[in-house]
Amino acid sequence: xxxxxxxxxxxxxxxxxxxxxxxxxxxxIMTWSLFLWAKPNDAVPYPAGYRLWTHVKTALIGPQSxxxxxxxxxxxxxxxxxxxEGYRTGRFPDGSVLVFELLExxxxxxxxxxxxxxxxxxxxxxxKRYSETGGWGFESFQGDSQTERRLTAETxxxxxNCHAQQKDRDFVFSExxx
Amino acid sequence: MEIHGNDRRLxxxxxxxxxxxxxxxxxxIMTWSLSLWAKPENAVPYPEGYRLWAHVMSALVGPQSxxxxxxxxxxxxxxxxxxxEGYRIGRFPDGSVIVADFLExxxxxxxxxxxxxxxxxxxxxxxKRYAETGGWGFESFRGDSQTDRMASAEAATKCFACHAKQKERDSVFSAFRK
Numbered sequence: 001x002x003x004x005x006x007x008x009x010x011x012x013x014x015x016x017x018x019x020x021x022x023x024x025x026x027x028x029i030m031t032w033s034l035f036l037w038a039k040p041n042d043a044v045p046y047p048a049g050y051r052l053w054t055h056v057k058t059a060l061i062g063p064q065s066x067x068x069x070x071x072x073x074x075x076x077x078x079x080x081x082x083x084x085e086g087y088r089t090g091r092f093p094d095g096s097v098l099v100f101e102l103l104e105x106x107x108x109x110x111x112x113x114x115x116x117x118x119x120x121x122x123x124x125x126x127x128k129r130y131s132e133t134g135g136w137g138f139e140s141f142q143g144d145s146q147t148e149r150r151l152t153a154e155t156x157x158x159x160x161n162c163h164a165q166q167k168d169r170d171f172v173f174s175e176x177x178x
Numbered sequence: 179m180e181i182h183g184n185d186r187r188l189x190x191x192x193x194x195x196x197x198x199x200x201x202x203x204x205x206x207i208m209t210w211s212l213s214l215w216a217k218p219e220n221a222v223p224y225p226e227g228y229r230l231w232a233h234v235m236s237a238l239v240g241p242q243s244x245x246x247x248x249x250x251x252x253x254x255x256x257x258x259x260x261x262x263e264g265y266r267i268g269r270f271p272d273g274s275v276i277v278a279d280f281l282e283x284x285x286x287x288x289x290x291x292x293x294x295x296x297x298x299x300x301x302x303x304x305x306k307r308y309a310e311t312g313g314w315g316f317e318s319f320r321g322d323s324q325t326d327r328m329a330s331a332e333a334a335t336k337c338f339a340c341h342a343k344q345k346e347r348d349s350v351f352s353a354f355r356k
Contacts, residue, residue, distance in 0.1 A: 051232075052232050052262075054229075054230050055233035057292060058236055058254065058292060059289060059290060059291045059292070060252075060291075061289050061290075062289070062290065064287065065287055065288030065289050066287075066288075067289075068288065076236065078233070084230075109242065109244075110239065110240040110241065110242025110244075111237060111238070111239050111240065111243050111245070112237060112238040112240065113238075114235060114236060114237070114355055177229075
C-alpha cells in the first residue's frame with residue numbers, strides 16, 4: 001500500500017511539472033513574439049535624451065544651396081559618449097549614436113534663430129546587425145515625433161550610398177568642432 | 179660640564195626649530211601672495227571643458243543686424259549641470275556657468291559653416307562674490323585664448339547693464355531649446 005501511494009504521488013508530480021513547463025514555454029513564446037512585434041529587429045530606436053548629448057557642430061543650409069529643399073534650415077549634430085570616442089579614434093564602437101537635428105529658421109532684423117524641428121536623423125552603430133551598411137543603421141523621425149519613421153528600405157540605402165564616400169572615416173561626414 | 183653640554187644641545191635644537199618655522203612661514207606667505215596675484219578674487223575662471231556641456235540654443239547674427247560688428251557670426255550657448263537646473267526652475271544656483279561661443283562663419287554655395295572662434299562670453303553665478311551684478315560674474319576670452327580677458331573691470335557696465343533687463347529670469351536671456 002505505501003508503495004502504491006508513492007507511485008500515485010509520483011505520477012501527479014510528473015503531471016504538475018509538465019503543466020508548469022508548458023505554461024513557462026507559452027509565456028516565453030508570447031513574450032518573444034510581443035517583443036518582436038513591438039520592436040522589429042533592425043529598427044533604429046529613437047535617440048531619447050539626445051538634446052543633452054555633446055554638440056558636435058552646426059551648419060546652415062540656405063535657399064541658394066541645391067540641398068535646400070531636403071536639408072534647408074539650421075542643423076546640429078549631437079553624439080553620445082561612445083560616438084565621441086569614435087570622433088577621437090576614427091573608429092566608432094558599437095553603441096555609437098549620431099543625431100542630425102534639422103530645424104526651421106526664423107529671421108528678424110538680421111538675426112537668424114531656431115524654429116520648429118523638421119526632423120531627427122539618426123545613425124546607430126551595430127556592426128553585426130547592420131553589417132550590410134557599413135555597420136550603421138539609419139533612420140529619420142518626422143518633426144518632434146518619436147514614432148513617425150520617414151525612411152523606407154530604398155531611402156535607407158540612399159543614406160548609406162552617400163555615406164559610403166566616407167568609408168575611410170567610418171562612414172561619418174562630421175568632425176567634432178573643438 | 180656634562181650639564182653644560184646638554185644645555186648647548188638644547189639651545190641649538192630650539193634654534194633649529196625656529197629656522198624651520200620661519201622657513202615654513204615664509205613659504206606659506208609667498209604661496210598665498212602668488213595665488214592672489216595669479217587669480218584676483220573676483221576673476222571669472224576660464225570654463226574648462228565647456229564644449230562637452232549641454233547645448234542650450236544657437237543663433238546667427240548677420241550683417242543687417244546692429245549687433246553685427248560686435249557679435250556677428252554664429253553663436254552657441256552652453257550650460258553646465260547647475261545652469262541646466264537654472265533653466266528648468268528659473269533660478270540659477272551658485273556654481274552655474276553659462277558660455278556663449280562666438281564663431282566666424284564661412285559661406286559657400288548657400289551653405290554657412292562654422293569658422294574660427296571670435297570669443298567666448300562667460301557668466302558665473304556666485305551670489306555673494308558678485309552681489310552687485312545680480313549674483314553673476316561676467317568675462318570674455320578672446321579667440322581660443324584662456325587668458326586674454328576682454329571684459330574684466332568693465333564687466334559691470336558692459337555686460338550687466340544689458341542683462342539686468344532680464345531680472346525676472348535671473349539676468350539670463352537664453353532659454354533651453356527642447
